[in-house]
Amino acid sequence: MNIEKIFLDYSDYVFKYIYGMVQNRAEADDLLQDTFIKVMKASNKDIRNWKSYLLTIARNTVYDHWRKRKNKYNLDLFKLKAKERDIELKLDIERGIKKLSPKLKEVIILREINKMEYQEIADVLGIEKGTVKSRLSRARDELKDFLEGSK
Amino acid sequence: MNCEYIKELLSAYIDAELDRADIIKVEEHIEECEKCKKILKKYQNISLSICSIEIPKPSEKAIKRIIMFPKRKVYRLRKLAVGASFLVLLGALIIPLFQTEENIVQENPKEYYILKEEKTPYAEVHYEREGNFILTSYSGGSF
Numbered sequence: 162m163n164i165e166k167i168f169l170d171y172s173d174y175v176f177k178y179i180y181g182m183v184q185n186r187a188e189a190d191d192l193l194q195d196t197f198i199k200v201m202k203a204s205n206k207d208i209r210n211w212k213s214y215l216l217t218i219a220r221n222t223v224y225d226h227w228r229k230r231k232n233k234y235n236l237d238l239f240k241l242k243a244k245e246r247d248i249e250l251k252l253d254i255e256r257g258i259k260k261l262s263p264k265l266k267e268v269i270i271l272r273e274i275n276k277m278e279y280q281e282i283a284d285v286l287g288i289e290k291g292t293v294k295s296r297l298s299r300a301r302d303e304l305k306d307f308l309e310g311s312k
Numbered sequence: 313m314n315c316e317y318i319k320e321l322l323s324a325y326i327d328a329e330l331d332r333a334d335i336i337k338v339e340e341h342i343e344e345c346e347k348c349k350k351i352l353k354k355y356q357n358i359s360l361s362i363c364s365i366e367i368p369k370p371s372e373k374a375i376k377r378i379i380m381f382p383k384r385k386v387y388r389l390r391k392l393a394v395g396a397s398f399l400v401l402l403g404a405l406i407i408p409l410f411q412t413e414e415n416i417v418q419e420n421p422k423e424y425y426i427l428k429e430e431k432t433p434y435a436e437v438h439y440e441r442e443g444n445f446i447l448t449s450y451s452g453g454s455f
Contacts, residue, residue: 298323301322
């Protein structure tokens with residue numbers, strides 16, 4: 162299949178996931194680019210489900226990025242905190258999602274933003290459908306607590 | 313019925329991921345339980361507000377960089393890979409033609425000697441000469 166067509170068909174969809182995970186546009190742009198470059202370099206024969214294949218690669222890219230940045234973030238923690246205070250307060254729900262752990266964040270994003278079914282999410286994350294169910298329940302519970310607490 | 317049990321079903325309920333039996337359990341329970349009904353309402357509101365988050369589209373610049381990428385690099389990489397493997401193949405075909413028994417041995421006389429003499433407890437290495445080639449065979453154990 163033509164990679165340019167794949168890109169045009171799915172780039173918005175993949176971007177939604179990446180943006181939901183990092184919540185920063187410039188970062189999401191770079192990660193989208195990294196994701197598709199990985200796809201171009203891979204041999205993409207026998208891909209039956211492009212949607213979940215692309216999301217799996219996007220997910221690896223996001224996690225790699227976090228792993229690489231981890232030390233840098235620790236160094237910049239103080240600076241970032243000061244910066245965050247200056248930025249006008251975002252909507253509560255976005256701040257709530259930001260506070261979720263990556264595992265809970267990604268199920269919420271895949272479900273609510275990418276509109277995937279539980280089985281599809283399970284396939285992308287390589288976990289059981291029952292785990293998706295319980296993680297989503299926990300994620301919603303934490304968001305609810307966060308929203309109640311921030312009022 | 314147990315509120316904790318129902319609470320765990322509520323999230324899957326709003327995702328329409330419950331089977332019929334569980335849907336009935338949830339609906340019967342929230343008819344009677346104000347507390348769980350409130351939680352359900354809150355979960356639904358959370359879903360609605362997540363759906364209303366404005367997700368930007370990838371920037372024009374990023375799209376351009378991705379679409380331009382294959383022409384600049386992937387094809388070049390692929391050409392390089394094809395070229396390199398062709399050269400390796402050609403080398404593998406041509407080099408043996410120029411190699412005689414003498415220069416194999418002379419090229420690396422020391423190594424040849426050591427290999428010839430060394431025996432491990434697990435395997436014996438035998439060398440035989442046949443025409444221009446040196447055949448190697450292993451016996452006396454597995455690696």
